[in-house]
Amino acid sequence: MNVSVVLFTSDLRLHDHPPLRAALDGSYAVVPLFVRDRGVDAAGFAAPNRLAFLSESLRDLDAGLRERGGRLVVRTGDVVEEVCRVVAEAEAGTVHMAAGVSAYAQRREERLRAALEGGPCRLQVHDAVITALPPGAVTPASSDHFAVFTPYFRRWSQERLRDVMAAPRTIRVPGTVGSEPLPCRRGLSGVAERLAAGGETEGRKRLMAWLRDGITAYEERHDDLAGDATSRLSPHLHFGTLSPVEVVHRARRAGGPGAEAFVRQLAWRDFHHQVLAARPAAAQADYRPRHDRWRSGSGARADIEAWREGRTGYPLVDAAMRQLRHEGWMHNRGRLLTASFLTKTLYVDWRVGARHFLDLLVDGDIANNQLNWQWVAGTGTDTRPNRVLNPLTQARRYDPDGAYVRRWVPELAGLGGPAVHQPWKLPGPDRVACAAYPDPIVGLSDGLARFRRARGHV
Numbered sequence: 001m002n003v004s005v006v007l008f009t010s011d012l013r014l015h016d017h018p019p020l021r022a023a024l025d026g027s028y029a030v031v032p033l034f035v036r037d038r039g040v041d042a043a044g045f046a047a048p049n050r051l052a053f054l055s056e057s058l059r060d061l062d063a064g065l066r067e068r069g070g071r072l073v074v075r076t077g078d079v080v081e082e083v084c085r086v087v088a089e090a091e092a093g094t095v096h097m098a099a100g101v102s103a104y105a106q107r108r109e110e111r112l113r114a115a116l117e118g119g120p121c122r123l124q125v126h127d128a129v130i131t132a133l134p135p136g137a138v139t140p141a142s143s144d145h146f147a148v149f150t151p152y153f154r155r156w157s158q159e160r161l162r163d164v165m166a167a168p169r170t171i172r173v174p175g176t177v178g179s180e181p182l183p184c185r186r187g188l189s190g191v192a193e194r195l196a197a198g199g200e201t202e203g204r205k206r207l208m209a210w211l212r213d214g215i216t217a218y219e220e221r222h223d224d225l226a227g228d229a230t231s232r233l234s235p236h237l238h239f240g241t242l243s244p245v246e247v248v249h250r251a252r253r254a255g256g257p258g259a260e261a262f263v264r265q266l267a268w269r270d271f272h273h274q275v276l277a278a279r280p281a282a283a284q285a286d287y288r289p290r291h292d293r294w295r296s297g298s299g300a301r302a303d304i305e306a307w308r309e310g311r312t313g314y315p316l317v318d319a320a321m322r323q324l325r326h327e328g329w330m331h332n333r334g335r336l337l338t339a340s341f342l343t344k345t346l347y348v349d350w351r352v353g354a355r356h357f358l359d360l361l362v363d364g365d366i367a368n369n370q371l372n373w374q375w376v377a378g379t380g381t382d383t384r385p386n387r388v389l390n391p392l393t394q395a396r397r398y399d400p401d402g403a404y405v406r407r408w409v410p411e412l413a414g415l416g417g418p419a420v421h422q423p424w425k426l427p428g429p430d431r432v433a434c435a436a437y438p439d440p441i442v443g444l445s446d447g448l449a450r451f452r453r454a455r456g457h458v
């Protein structure tokens with residue numbers, strides 16, 4: 001029996017944690033380690049909203065460990081160097097960690113394995129920690145991953161997920177290993193006003209409330225923008241303060257059409273992870289190149305700025321962009337629409353939009369964000385790559401009374417009913433009353449024609 005190090009990454013929880021469980025089973029003491037990785041900052045991934053959520057999650061993880069007799073060890077630096085330092089201090093025999101999918105995570109694992117090679121400590125990487133089903137667990141006959149969701153989902157649904165593991169009761173941490181102070185949310189600037197709270201305790205509360213009060217109506221209501229009837233579990237799944245395996249098991253136990261529709265969305269999450277694991281370059285490069293020559297120059301720059309600020313003149317698009325800024329989160333229907341508007345109606349490179357989302361989203365995730373952007377842009381896994389979402393049709397379907405727009409666009413809050421979706425059509429005095437709100441930056445048919453020309457579908 002020796003000492004093990006558990007390196008926490010996107011799995012900041014005590015419940016259902018295979019690396020921690022394995023470490024406790026094989027060692028008399030464990031060092032629960034989180035490294036504030038300089039490499040992640042250098043990659044431009046340290047956005048204020050996620051740093052705030054991360055600090056709360058680390059504090060909650062530390063509190064949970066302390067309740068069980070342990071504590072969290074936090075270090076700052078290069079992740080591989082810091083792990084090796086802690087291994088030496090603790091004289092550890094094993095490092096346990098979750099398998100990741102991004103190029104960065106894959107490289108981290110390789111570097112760590114190489115650094116430990118030849119020494120007394122081995123690396124053990126665990127699957128099904130950050131996804132419900134490990135990438136590569138199901139594959140089509142002719143490829144290392146599924147490129148289309150529907151056949152993936154069929155296979156995914158037939159697989160048996162591993163059982164949920166209980167949280168440990170006690171943890172012994174060697175006294176010889178010191179920690180830096182825990183990071184603190186206070187003092188971070190640029191955090192969204194209405195950011196969700198982080199941490200496993202909060203995540204579990206939200207999950208239980210969702211299973212009790214929300215999931216039954218999910219199938220009917222998930223696209224109702226004003227109803228806000230989705231789980232909002234995405235930041236907890238991104239940081240691993242909730243286990244996807246446990247969420248799927250619990251949802252299945254709840255049963256019914258709402259739960260089925262919800263589990264299908266969790267499978268979308270696994271789907272994008274298995275695409276990225278097999279094609280890490282898809283985080284930046286087109287998965288299916290369409291030979292786009294995206295707009296650039298001053299006209300495009302002005303359009304991008306209007307889109308970012310929520311001043312495109314299309315109220316539903318602008319409401320969603322403003323929700324993103326205020327909450328660090330956006331409803332899925334809003335994400336689909338704003339991404340379609342940028343990449344198709346404005347014909348701007350999906351990477352520009354993906355970067356903006358990553359700067360603000362509390363759930364901003366390389367697999368889910370980049371591959372959803374590619375899906376919408378038609379360079380990804382959508383089997384109908386040239387579909388364009390019309391903001392007015394979307395408004396009629398998903399915000400029929402205009403309540404979502406009134407909530408997020410104060411310049412239009414005085415307008416009643418669906419008229420709020422087309423302020424440019426209002427009679428003179430009514431239009432003057434909301435003059436602070438801009439006219440559309442592009443006509444929808446002009447935008448559509450430009451996109452079709454660009455993709456050779458005139």
Ligand SMILES: Cc1cc2nc3c(=O)[nH]c(=O)nc-3n(C[C@H](O)[C@H](O)[C@H](O)COP(=O)(O)OP(=O)(O)OC[C@H]3O[C@@H](n4cnc5c(N)ncnc54)[C@H](O)[C@@H]3O)c2cc1C
Nearest residue numbers: 230231232233234265266269332335363364365368369372
């Ligand atoms: C352009 C674009 C960018 C996106 N960026 C991200 C991102 O950075 N991080 C992220 O977690 N999700 C992203 N999504 C997917 C989806 O919009 C969010 O997961 C969802 O809105 C989160 O809200 P929720 O937890 O209430 O979802 P629910 O509707 O309650 O769904 C439950 C869970 O299923 C998963 N899920 C739902 N829809 C999808 C999807 N289309 N793809 C993958 N997983 C899904 C999420 O983990 C979500 O928490 C993006 C979608 C688009 C169109």
